[in-house]
Amino acid sequence: MTVSSKDLAKKDIKGLLIKQSVPASVGILFLTVNILIDTIFVGRWIGSLAIAALSVVMPITFFISSLGMAIGTGGGSVLSRSLGAGNREKALATFAHQIMMTFGLSSIVVIFGLFFGDEILYLFGANGAIMAPAKEFFLPILLAVPFQALCMMGTSVIRAEDKSKHAMAAMILSAITNVVLDILFIKIFGWGIHGAALATASSFFLCFVYITWFFIYKSELRLQWHHFTFHKKIAGEITSLSFVTFARQGVISVLAIILNHTLYTQGGENAVTVYGIISRMLMFALFPVLGITQGFLPIAGYNYGANNFDRVKASVSLAIKYAGALAIFIFVIILFFAKPITAVFTTDPAIIRDTPEALRWVFAASPIIAVQLIGAAYFQAAGKATKALLLTLSKQGFFLIPLILILPQFFGIFGVWVAFPIADVLSTIVTGIFLKKEMAAHYNEDKE
Template sequence: MKNRMELFENAPVWKAYFTISLPVVFSMVVTLVYNMVDTFFVAGTQNASLVAGVSQCTPLFMLMLALGDIFGLGGSSLISRLFGQKDDETARNVSGFCFYAAIVCGLIVTVLMFAFQGPVLRVLGATSDTLKYASQYYFWIALGAPLIILSLTPSNIIRTEGLAMQSMIASVAGSILNIVLDPIFIFTLGMGAGGAALATVLGYVLSDVLLVCYILRKSRHLTVSIRHARVARKFVTSVFVIGIPASLTNLMQSYNIMVLNRHLISYGPKAVAAMGITMKVNMIIMMILVGFAFGAQPLIGYAYGAGNRSRLRAVIRFDLLVEVGFSAVASVVVIVLAPQLIGMFMNDASVVSYGTGMLRWFTLTTPFCGIVLVLTTCFIAMGKAVPSFVLSISRQGVIFTIVILITAACFGYDGIICAQPVADFLTAVVGIFMYSAARKSDQTLRRED
């Protein structure tokens, strides 16, 4: 208790902020590197059907991460507030509930995936050329669903007790194991697509084992004991009403990519390829912003639960300063170096030309993305379901869809590539409006007289 209170209540805001958030940022960067390396090994088979088969199963993987976020983000939001209220016993029970609820959810997903494998693969677009490879990848991902979904829970909830470094170590260790096993399983053992999936699952096994060990050895107030998994219905509801909106971010990202590609396909494959590269470069900035934002979530939740107005406002102000400051500097660098960055991925004049314009448009409004992320995590941390839901489905979902339909119809290609930046700005405006409304109605957020 003393260490947690020292960090969450007494440490300077900047120290507490970076102690919690930097390990999350590092985990995000490692995850990004892993995704690129994993893609490299799969593409190294030089089998287009295999690569396509693996890609067709990607939405399932994103869905599992989204389901895991329900218990990881929903649980950590509630636990942070309970810690702030000094209700450690209830927080312990919530952690136990989230742990086993994630396992049960994973088992249900496994059963459903095996029961409906054929229809699911057809919906994902598997053809006679890719079905064999998609099925190989699908088998291991379906079998490992409980482990993949579970990993999001302890990795998030242990940060509520200040164990951000341990969460990072577990995540990084799993990614490293995955990278090591990929070439062994894919090439040496000749498992192909199935080998890539098995390496992914075993990476999550290692992460889960380490996270459980950290909870057992390092945590004072969290648990993996099934005896402490029963909680009152209102707490179960709280986990879901916050966790579900928070989990929608992963799904909205997949939807966003699909919509952009569908609009760009009429301009040729080079335009689509340029957008793919643009999204990868932009993702580097976004993952760092996400790391800082969600790293600050336990601090915000704790201060809100404790009713500590001055500390709550100080954390939010510092979070905004970091997010907007970093994104502004990164935007300038990317805008200046856009042609070189696109050219690093593909040395094609048309792709570089398309990608340069796209990347400059996307990074122009990155500071507004930072504002959206801060406000989204604030609402999640404070347990405000409606505004967190609205922001989760807006930037890459509802607002983006409305904007791209209008701008594409009015301005054609230019309207397509400026749709996301416009949606970023509008979502930030919506978020600021909702936060202002929350300050008027929430006593903890009001200014002191």
């Protein structure tokens, strides 16, 4: 049965949050399994140096594909609020602009990457022996990034329509394709890291095919040619909110540059490999928390557009409670099973020795991150771009990058690992203050 986006304003908040978050969580799980499987197969079938190469290349490709994520999330906020306000034509025009902007911008960036690939790889930390496998992995992934960008944009729009199961299906299809082709290309054909890249690139393309099928046959957003007429106002509104997500990914990319160079200076290729494993676990282990954040966005955005502030406040409260409980559970798992988790990725004794302690430190403050994630997402859903930008950048940009530049000067490589929980605590405090003031203001307004 087709579900209308109007249900976001009517149905029980708890049920809506579960309905939106579970498919989003499963979708993110399979997306991160894509990356996780690559890392495990590459580490065990090619070698630990190949994990270091992945840690260099993936932030580059995610930076490019994050154009789609940013335009999808920012435009999704505009789209949700337009549907909530009953302005269907604006919602359709917004979707058309998302398609044009995602394809155009990602293609331009890919062309730039083709001309300056070596320089970009070195900038992101392809030092010493890491450069050769990084170059081999880079090109196939780079060429497929526009498809990934369009998939990331499309899944955000699907969730804004309240059809999150289809967004989940696209990510599951992509993940299964990647696993099957990894086994075929790496293990059976022996194509090494180039095979891993081809498998991942193929999974991006298949996701794009599914997203295209959905919007042609299943979507309630039926586009016509006149919707593709460029409107500066709509593009500007999408851009202002998209910049929040894109700036966050940009800061994450700057963080990756600083991290990879700092780690190489402090501990060589092994230290970069250790963080390669940790970064995969950061994406994988937190998938249910990120799923709740994604599921929360269309509920908050739609009801904010419809001036249902009580429902907005209820969705914020529930999202923080559920995400916080899951984050605590994840922390306990990491605390007790850090070494077995590391052993899944590699058989290298040095990596198995060094990774568990670092992994525990990086996750040390994860029980409190729900406030930071949901708080920043609320301001984005409400269309408050400046506050959303500041809060989204608070962890990586304002706290983590300066700490990583300073602490290793005094504490060596331990300074890198301890910087993560310190940044989590500081950014959560700042977000909590902003969110508390915002909720109190809207609650009072609604009662007057």
